[in-house]
Amino acid sequence: MKGREHRLGMLYALPVAGFLALSFLAPILLVAAFSIMPQKVFTIFHMPDFSAYGEFLAQGYWRSVAWSLAMAFAATAILFVICWPLAFAMAKVFRGFTLVLTIGVVMTLFVSENIRLFGWVLTLMKGGLIEGHIRHWTGTGFDGLLYNVPVIVFGLVYVYLPFMLFPLAQGIAMVPDDARQAAFDLGASRWQILREIELPLAAPGIMVGCLLCFVLSAGAIAESKLLGGQAVIVIADEVETAFTYGQNWPLGAALAMVLIAIVGAIAIWGISKADLDAMIGRRR
Template identity: 65%
Template sequence: MERLERRMGLLAALPIGLLLMVSFIMPMVVIAGFAIMPQKVFELAHMPDFSSFAVIWEQGYYKSLLRSLGLAFLTTAILFVVCWPLAYGMAKVFGRFTLVITVLVVLLLFVSENIRLFGWNLTLMKGGLIEGHLRAWTGLSFETPLYTWPAIVFGMCYVYFPFMLFPLAQGIALVPDDARLAAMDMGAGPWRILFEIEMPLAAPGIVVGCLLTFVLSAGAVAEAKLLGGRSVVVLTDDVESAFTYAQNWPLGSALSLMLIVIVALIALVPISRIDLDAIMGRRK
């Protein structure tokens, strides 16, 4: 009877399983196929020559990749430091006020990313909300921070803030208060409790938050365009140019594939070490 139920379950899962295969795996297969095609072809019916990878090396596209990864690392690190105290408060201290914070942060997500970033553009620009008012009221002025790489990191921190905050809060909620109290009773200081009790026990939340932020930041493009004024050309920008203005689908595919593989490799290591069931509260 149990075997029959299991078989029925598999059968019932088949349609959605096929749909997921087609919608997730097939585009990847097409991208991988185009990535090995000769330059500037628009069909897969050609002899593979892997020339796009030579172009990536010769024309210095790896620089964009390194910049994308560097910005993503920096964003993740900053967000971790910024979000930890707030997440801690949400999980352990604020009580009902946590709901207010959650609603406020979620509300941000209801507005399109581009509109929010353009709002920052208007706020930070010369003659914008901050510099304009300061100049009008005091006569003082300052060089705007726009069109620089710190502006891009600021934009990414702002946009991906919720993706770090909520998993961290979930992770911190997993830390039993008794463990912390016991450590305190045994004479551990606050830093020791943080590094040896809280962070290891909240690791699933930390890993999920860092991964989400890192993967999204590595693929981000709007921040570099709207706040960074392309002072840093990120890899996703190069992918877009290759597919459109260069009309070079194989090069665009090879660049995409390179980003996907590297980010997947970086993500796989921590994912293999955490128990996702634990953070979902389904530990058996």
């Protein structure tokens, strides 16, 4: 009986598994194949050639990878710190207001990311909303607030806030109130409750939120292009350039593979740590 159910389950999962393999795995394999293609030879039937990876190291593309990862890390850390109190309030304090807040945050997703970022460009640029007003009132202007690394991180924080906020609120909702009260009764300070009770019990939500934000930020391109100008070139930008202007598909594919490998390793490590079963309520 058990064996039959098992076989049936496999059978039912087959179409989705096939679809996932085709739509998720196939492009990655294709990119991997491109990355070991000799330059200026548009065929995948050839001897593997790893010169594109050599170029990645020699031409200093690792700097773009480092910038992308560092800014993604910074944005994720900032998002965690600013979203924790808000998510806590959504899960435990606000009652009806949580819905209002949820709708408000989700509404921003209805407008395209690029349009929202252009809004910030108009706000922050020289002669824009902020600098223009200050110059009008004080008589002295400055260069505007765009085209630097902090403003790119700001853009990442702004765009990916919902991806941190909702998983965190979900995670915090899993922390039982009586466990917090019991810890307090047993002599724990607020910080000790946060460290000993809330953070470990909300860990699945924290992990999901941080992974989403980190992975999305590491592959982000619009923030650095629109807000950052040429302050730094992120890796996604390099990939795009290699495929378009550069017409160097093997290089673009190799850069993409490096990013996929790094981000994928971090994601798999994170998912293995997070208790996703607890997150969707199968236990407790």
